[in-house]
Amino acid sequence: MGIRGTNYKRAALRRLAFAAAAASAFAGHPAYAANQTGTATSVVVRPNTLVKSNDLDFGTLISGPTAGTATISPTTGARTTTGGVTAVGATAERAVFQGTGGFLLITVTGDDSVTLTRAGGGTMTASLARAITTSGGGVTLLGSSTTLLPSGVQTYYVGGTLTVPANQTPGDYSGTFTLTVNYF
Template sequence: MGIRGTNQQRAALRRLAIAAAAAGALACIPAHAANQTGTATTVIVRPNSLVKVDDLDFGTIASGPTAGTVTVNAVTGARSTTGGATAVGAVSQRATFQGTGGILLITVIGDTSVTLTRAGGGGTMTASLVRAATTSGGGVALLGGTLLPSGVQTYYVGGTLNVGANQAPGDYSGTFQLTVNYL
């Protein structure tokens, strides 16, 4: 018996048979696979820990013929300038630390100022530090020996940098220490 129907129906059935045969042939061809590796990382800390997330960065500054200041707000991270100090570009940031554990009492070791020294020598500037914190429940508080609830707290450090008149150009840096005392 042959295929019955109109010429159009027979042609459609032939095209369908050819398509099915082609699909079957393609199923036998192996697919090409492309591989790429990725990286997953984490840091595990013990309870009652403190981790530095970001450094305090006053950004790039142009000094003028008069002294000035550059302030990075500990609460908002916003930068502002006064006097002969001019902000260049928009890159600046408050320091960020995170602590975990029980009830916390936060203090800054030593003086609340830091001296920034020019790489290669020949110049210094001082900055007065300001601390603030947020708890896992939200809200921001300025710190100075403040009790905080348990959980995860984020601590911010900002400050005001004193820039001298015609301050020598270069990269300046200094260190400060943040200590969290757990009760």
């Protein structure tokens, strides 16, 4: 048994010597550290507030020899086209607004249409439609002026139908519209 203990001690001493040699090999090299920064964000709002989180985007369209339309559903966000209009790519989005608050009632109104203008000339018009999702339910289509009971956080969606004339001048078109939420 004494021989086995001696072998164990020699093996332990060899491991210790190897560890010391490895440590001394790294002693001549400088240590390096890698740092990377991240970003944390938040939006804090007061009750009875409306915040836009997404713009209405009809996406890229091709205007043909006949007039047509491009529609973004306010309830689903899906895009469809008719007539001589062809959709290109998948980028098309409904506008999204977040609202909080209301004590007794909420009224929702806003522009019923928006004119999109191109720098250098040219316009198109879109009729607008609104929808809402509340904390407790699905998406509901709204009229041009709607009164609701408050229900926690509300998400408002705006879609619409863009009328595209035949052979519309190519370019970037944009316009602004207003969504108004009154908290009572």
